[in-house]
Amino acid sequence: MFKKGAKLYSILTGSCPKCHQESMYSNKNPYHLTEVLHINEHCSHCNTKYRIEPSFFYGAMYVSYAVGIAFAVAAFVISHFFLEASIHFIFISIVGTLVVFAPIIMRLSRNIWINIFMHYDKNLSEK
Numbered sequence: 034m035f036k037k038g039a040k041l042y043s044i045l046t047g048s049c050p051k052c053h054q055e056s057m058y059s060n061k062n063p064y065h066l067t068e069v070l071h072i073n074e075h076c077s078h079c080n081t082k083y084r085i086e087p088s089f090f091y092g093a094m095y096v097s098y099a100v101g102i103a104f105a106v107a108a109f110v111i112s113h114f115f116l117e118a119s120i121h122f123i124f125i126s127i128v129g130t131l132v133v134f135a136p137i138i139m140r141l142s143r144n145i146w147i148n149i150f151m152h153y154d155k156n157l158s159e160k
């Protein structure tokens with residue numbers, strides 16, 4: 034499930050959605066905050082253009098809402114059911130989670146968004 038060729042691989046690693054051979058981002062570390070959203074123009078392996086059209090990644094906003102909710106629910110479940118924390122602590126933990134994981138949420142949403150429109154191509158990957 035988590036091998037090259039699976040969508041999940043490209044989504045979780047941020048690799049090229051068509052060949053899965055290299056990262057789409059100029060800096061692989063999402064916590065280099067000035068370069069969080071720097072995406073290369075083309076894949077140097079298969080020459081896929083990442084921005085299919087101008088402002089393509091604006092659509093990732095919709096995905097980031099869902100991904101943010103998933104992180105918030107996870108924070109709620111952990112602090113409510115496992116830590117049995119007060120409502121104030123739960124609120125703070127949800128806000129803290131969303132702030133700390135913001136770069137990861139942004140990248141995950143972009144990876145999911147581009148993987149909706151592009152699919153793995155075995156021939157490109159072997160080129």
Ligand SMILES: [Zn+2]
Nearest residue numbers: 049052076079
């Ligand atoms: Zn590629």
